[in-house]
Amino acid sequence: MPAKTWKSELAGRLPEELDREIDLFEGQIALRKQGKMDERLFAETRLRRGVYGQRYDNGLRDDGTGPKPLAFPCGELTKGPDTVWDAPGMQRIKIPYGKMSAEQLDMMADLAEELSDAILHVTTRQDIQLHFVHIEDTPDMHRRLASVGITTREACGNSVRNITACQFAGVCNDESFDVTPYAEAMTRFLLGHPDVQEFGRKFKIAFSGCDDHPCGLVTFHDLGAVGFVEDGKRYFKVVVGGGLGAVPVVAKVLAEKCPEEELLPLTQAVSRVFARLGEKQSRARARIKFLMQKFGIDELRRLVEEERKLLREDPRWTDYLSHLSATDEEPLRPGGPLALDGAPATFRAWAETNLRPQAQDGYYVATVTLPLGDFSSDQARVLADLARRYTGDTLRCTVEQNVALRWVSGADALALWEALDAAGLGAPGAGTIADPTSCPGTDTCKLGISSSRGLTGELRKRLTVLADDPVTRPLHVKTSGCFNSCGQHHVADIGFLGVSRNVGGRKVPHFNVVLGGQWTENAKSYGLVVGAVPSKSAPEAVEVLTRAYQEGREGDESFQAWVQRIGKGTIRKLLEPVSKAPSYEEDPSYYRDWGDPREYGTGDLGVGECAGEIVPWVEFGLTTSEQEQYEAQDLYDAGQHQAAAAKAFASMVTAAAALVRHLAGQVRDEPSDVVAAFRRHLVDTELFFDPFVKGKFADYFFRAFERRKFETDDPEAVHALLDEARLFLEASHACYQRLGATPPPSAAGLIQPAAE
Amino acid sequence: MTITHAERLQVKLYASATPPAGEDLVPVFHRWIREHVVDDDTLIDVVDYGHVKDGPGVALIGHGADYFYDESEGRKGLLFFRKRALEGDLRGRLQDAFTRTLEGAARLEGEGALDVAFGRDEVLVRILDRLHAPNDDASYAALEPLVREVAEAALGGAVTLERVGAGTKGPLSVRVRRA
Structure with a gap:
């Protein structure tokens, strides 16, 4: 009896287009294995399915004594340049504006358990990532995801990435209006659209329902849309050309007042201009921010406006406007008051940081704090069940690598927290200094320089006490393992950027300290490096800085204003005691990164007998x-x-x-x-x-x-x-x-x- | 019965007495990679998920199989995860998984500085293959005799079996105890 396959098992149950695309991808995998498909073409193909590379996929791993080959059974077969076929990779799963159903979460829990390492990781762009996945397992993974309405199409590669939005959209107290249906419409409109297939680089879009709060972070996106109402009509301020990466750029205003019916065509016009005029040869200058710098925002605006005039009318531009309520959520249970009197202190502490009142009386958004954005398959199933019991399908991933449960009745909050806490998900501190975020760094990213997750894990342990102080509690700490800035360190109060330094002929993991970023007002401004500290001294650097801020701030001065006032020169003096790595002989622990017993990168560098002296x-x-x-x-x-x-x-x-x-x-x-x-x-x-x-x-x-x-x-x-x-x-x-x-x-x- | 096609499975032995912290396993697993202690598989990486409560703990990722110093169920133990298919059927894969788990446990117990011991009286078997082995009564009925046969041979005596997680969304699981 032939073995069942997921393809046969799910036949007729997948959306036709997704089914066809996944079959095609499976065919491309077979072609590549037969040597009938070029490795570069295959690499871009898999990237567009969210099938990403991971550290050591070049077949080399530094074991602390130098780079050593990893003997995979596939021989010379590759899945891209310098990317070994059998090396495990990462699957990025697009979760548009972070919204997922309980059924979808259950499915991702199963897939993480069967095909990954039983961990789901929430990214800073509201995706879910699974690591250590073999490429040959991905078609069935995609089928199973498609069976619950998820596509991984265009999750990576030179495409429109996951469209993000404020996790409070629709339930926020001070939003202009719910941007959810617009984010949904744009996701559907652009997915696979011919005008977004010829980009030289990725294109990131974000929505926000207000200008003041940072949940949407539109200013560092390739295109951002901020909703507002004027004379009873809905508009968007559309910004373009923002980005973090090596050199961060604040997006500029493309359209101050874009009517809602013009949002999709305007975006389409931007896409066409970017596809036509954006850099294609040099990846380093291919984001739209470089096009904006090249032409200037005024000329870019003129080009977009000209392009807009050429577009053929598309009913999808406005069809969705007649049923904006389609994405509305209905509460599962009646709203009720939040009773804190007499409740356990641990619950009250959690409620203070993790419960946010909704615009709707009697309801709250409960943020589930996930350390390093990680949760297990077992925890995911608990979360899905709690959503079913208390809120319905109202789960949203957040850009701070947590998960929000919306529409929690105040009357249910304690019971919800007790269930979360029993599953190890009841930690307080969401959005505070005790909730730092991080990119994957050297743990799994092939570009990582320093262990951003290792440092962030250490910071989580040490910063809890600072969350008790109202002065330091609201500070944001973010860490990136390299200049690509996936940890969004530029917009943190205290940011860390992984670098390496030579000390006595040996490499020492370091972090640049980036201060002065602004998280509020949609991440309005970016910080600058004030100096580098050894990775092992980074927690002390935070302690030094926060202590000085606690002692020296004037009135209700913000951290950013304090940094500006005392100046970076003074701050460098503050950091001086923690800026130098001791010699290897004095303390070899500085020559290893957090959570990693291997000597840091010494395999790349010969060490002479006088290396410590010259x-x-x-x-x-x-x-x-x-x-x-x-x-x-x-x-x-x-x-x-x-x-x-x-x-x-x-x-x-x-x-x-x-x-x-x-x-x-x-x-x-x-x-x-x-x-x-x-x-x-x-x-x-x-x-x-x-x-x-x-x-x-x-x-x-x-x-x-x-x-x-x-x-x-x-x-x-x-x-x-x-x-x-x-x-x-x-x-x-x-x-x-x-x-x-x-x-x-x-x-x-x-x-x-x-x-x- | 399709369960014989099931490819991915886990076997867990539980740590006894006062088990070491997960972070103590990290340098050990790194050394296992460096020293190629598993001669017929490629060990690739070590990941510490100690920050996830009752999660996978510390993972030693391999090409064909992973080893976890697992913390699920709130109990530390050595969990072997066969993830790439072995030739043969489920019986053979179970035999292989039991053998490797016992070998892995002995190897860890031989790491003197760790001071860890694993009991041989209780084993958890999980079939991570919802296509061929969904968590239902029919699958369990097919799995039970296979596990009994393999476990008795591996543990050297009669065993009792108890189905775990029936009616949940978790994988098909069975707890084995020496009689």
């Missing part, structure tokens, strides 16, 4: 560059924007010159000479190239020089230059680490002295 000259140059960047930031904070730009550029020149001298021996200090020598010795040779983004950071240096960015006094442009200078310095550190304290003879032998 400081190569290049390190002085990189240190000087760092100091110049601090000065640039101080100048920026003082409003001396042009001087800040000049200093930031000078720091790039210093770092570049240090590397050139390390390799080639000599170069004059004139920027033009340094640029030429740097290009010749480090870029043409690809020695400076980042393994993933290649020459992106060198381009920052060249463009700053060629476009004379150091002369600008535009605050926004200077802010961007400061970010670019920081990334260039980080890339210089990384390059130096790759080269080793002594340049490899092969490199030195190839390089001629710099032309003078």
Whole structure:
């Protein structure tokens, strides 16, 4: 008797289009296995199904003594460039605006248990991710997801990613109106739309029902829509060109007052302009923020308006407007008062941070705090059952990696919490300093530099006490393992960005400390790096900063205002005691990352017997560059924007010159000479190239020089230059680490002295 | 009966007395990767999920199978998860899983610094294959004799079986106890 398959089991029960797409994907897997499909094409194909790479999928793993090959049985077969077929990967599951039903959550729990490691992970963009999934298991996974109405289509790749929205939409006290049906309509309209298939990079969209609160975070999205009402009519302020990543950009207003019926066509027009004019060759400059920078917002607006005129009328633009209530939720139980008197103290503590009154009397949104965004399959089933019992299908993932249960009757809150607590889901502190968020970092991400999850896990343990103090409780702490910023550290009060440093010839995991970001007003402004601390000192850095804030703040001064007032120079002095890693002999624990007993990256670097004593000259140059960047930031904070730009550029020149001298021996200090020598010795040779983004950071240096960015006094442009200078310095550190304290003879032998 | 096609299954032995904390297993599992202690599979990574209550604990991810210092049910134990298909049928896969779980337990017990011991009197078997082995009475009826046969051979004596999680959305599960 032939074995059953999920395909046969679910035949006739899947939406026809999804069924066909999944069959096609399964066929493409077979073609790739037979060598009949190019690996690059296959990689983009699987990415568009949400089938993503994961750390060590290049078949190499550093076991603490150096990179070692992982022997997978697939041999040479790959699922993309440098991506071994058998290496486990990550499945991203799009959850539009974070909304999921109990049935869907049950299904994801089953899939996590059977095909992953029994953990569901909520991302900062309201997705669910499963890790350690084999590619050959993905078609059946997609079928089972489709059977409960979930598609993974366009969850990754150069496509419109999960459309996010405030988790309080529809139940919020101060929203203009519920943006849920608009997010739903846009999700359906753009999914698979021909106008969004030719992007050079991903495109992220977010909705918010108000301008003031950060739940939607529209300002760092490629396109954001903020709802408002005027004279009884609904409009959206549409912003475009925002993004975090290496150099964060605040989105600019494309349309101040877009009528609701124009929202989809306007987005379609933006998509067509982006597809037609966006960068296609260089991934590093392919997001729409670069198109906006290239043309300017006014010209981009004109192009979009011209494009809009060319669009053929599509009934989907407005059909949904006649049934906006289709996404409304009905409460399962009658509303009731929340009784705190006489309730257990632990419940009251949870209610204070995790229960938020809805606009509807007697109802609350209960936020389930998930440590690091993780919950188990067993916990997921508990959550689904609690939703069925108390609220109906009203679960939403949040951008702070939690899950919200909406429409909880006040009268049920205690019983709900007791059930949550019994399942290990009753922790308080949602949205407080005790609830830091993190990207996957080195745990599973192939781009991670430092262990953002490891640090965040440690912070969770240590910061609980700070949540008791009303001064520090509202602070947000966010951590990214690399410059791609998936942890959204730019908009945290205290952000951490993973970097590595060389100390005595050994790599030490570090985090840049990023201060001054603004979480409120839809993440209105971004923070700047004030310095780097060893990973193991990062918790102390938080303690130092919060203590100084508690003691030094004036009145009800916000953390951001406090940072601005006392200045980054003072903050650097505060951090000085925790900024230096001890020598390896003094404390080797600094040379390992959080939660990882392996020595950090020593396999890439030979350690000579004098490594702990000799400081190569290049390190002085990189240190000087760092100091110049601090000065640039101080100048920026003082409003001396042009001087800040000049200093930031000078720091790039210093770092570049240090590397050139390390390799080639000599170069004059004139920027033009340094640029030429740097290009010749480090870029043409690809020695400076980042393994993933290649020459992106060198381009920052060249463009700053060629476009004379150091002369600008535009605050926004200077802010961007400061970010670019920081990334260039980080890339210089990384390059130096790759080269080793002594340049490899092969490199030195190839390089001629710099032309003078 | 389709249950014989079931491919993914777990076997768990419970830690006895005062088990070590999960984080103590992290360096051990990393060393197992470095030393290739499982000679017919590729061990890939270690993940610590200690922050998830009663969750999978510390995972040693492999290509064909994973090992967990598992914390589900609020009880620590060594859980072996066969996730990539082995040739043969469910009986063979169960035999393999019992063997590897017992070997893994012995190996951990040999890690002197850990001071961990696993009982051999109680075993949890879970079939993680809802296609071929849904959690229903028919599946359990087909599974029960297979588990009994394999468990008695592996544990060296008669056993009693108890179905676990009947009527729940969890996987088909059976608790084995030495008689």
